[in-house]
Amino acid sequence: MTVQRYAAVIQLRPEHEATYRSLHTSVWPDVLAALDRANIRNYSIFLRDGLLFSYYEYSGHDHEADAASLAADEATRSWWQLTEPCQQPLATVEHPQWWAPAEEVFHHDGP
Amino acid sequence: MTVQRYAAVIQLRPEHEATYRSLHTSVWPDVLAALDRANIRNYSIFLRDGLLFSYYEYSGHDHEADAASLAADEATRSWWQLTEPCQQPLATVEHPQWWAPAEEVFHHDGP
Numbered sequence: 175m176t177v178q179r180y181a182a183v184i185q186l187r188p189e190h191e192a193t194y195r196s197l198h199t200s201v202w203p204d205v206l207a208a209l210d211r212a213n214i215r216n217y218s219i220f221l222r223d224g225l226l227f228s229y230y231e232y233s234g235h236d237h238e239a240d241a242a243s244l245a246a247d248e249a250t251r252s253w254w255q256l257t258e259p260c261q262q263p264l265a266t267v268e269h270p271q272w273w274a275p276a277e278e279v280f281h282h283d284g285p
Numbered sequence: 286m287t288v289q290r291y292a293a294v295i296q297l298r299p300e301h302e303a304t305y306r307s308l309h310t311s312v313w314p315d316v317l318a319a320l321d322r323a324n325i326r327n328y329s330i331f332l333r334d335g336l337l338f339s340y341y342e343y344s345g346h347d348h349e350a351d352a353a354s355l356a357a358d359e360a361t362r363s364w365w366q367l368t369e370p371c372q373q374p375l376a377t378v379e380h381p382q383w384w385a386p387a388e389e390v391f392h393h394d395g396p
Binding site: 279 | 290292293294305306309312317320321325326327328329330331332333334336337338340375377385386387388389390391392393394395396
């Protein structure tokens with residue numbers, strides 16, 4: 175199975191950093207289950223200097239369809255109502271994107 | 286075996302973007318071999334809006350020692366002489382760091 179890697183960037187509003195961190199120490203099980211159903215694996219979010227970077231591996235066969243299912247999931251939509259006020263999309267992001275996709279310029283798997 | 290994830294950020298100098306991209310389409314085999322010896326796996330670099338984000342998984346037992354070996358590797362040092370002029374460390378990076386480490390605020394593996 176071929177894994178596709180996805181990375182994206184968004185700004186974290188400094189006044190909501192504590193809330194955002196707190197939310198992510200105990201993400202709702204229904205939100206995690208929706209990620210699993212959407213074939214999203216090895217998902218991490220990193221923070222540096224007010225920038226959030228997400229990285230995940232997609233193991234399904236139709237990323238667009240799985241992303242649409244995720245966006246329609248009730249628990250996920252409720253979760254985003256809490257997380258989106260903490261975030262500020264990059265000025266260059268193309269509507270209706272929220273996180274700004276990053277381009278892979280290098281990859282090496284190793285042995 | 287426990288895998289540790291490492292992510293970091295650095296700026297890409299716009300006037301060197303073409304060079305940086307070109308270098309990374311055919312990274313020297315000796316540089317890749319040194320990464321392998323340093324127990325660095327699943328290594329990707331992403332680009333968005335002049336920011337480079339690196340992500341890799343460390344599968345060894347002493348990240349500091351492996352990083353030091355990598356920094357002493359002759360091919361790697363030569364490689365960095367080409368890549369470092371393309372990069373501009375974040376203003377907040379702590380000397381002698383070059384890439385600025387990012388903090389993992391969320392991780393989910395999935396099934």
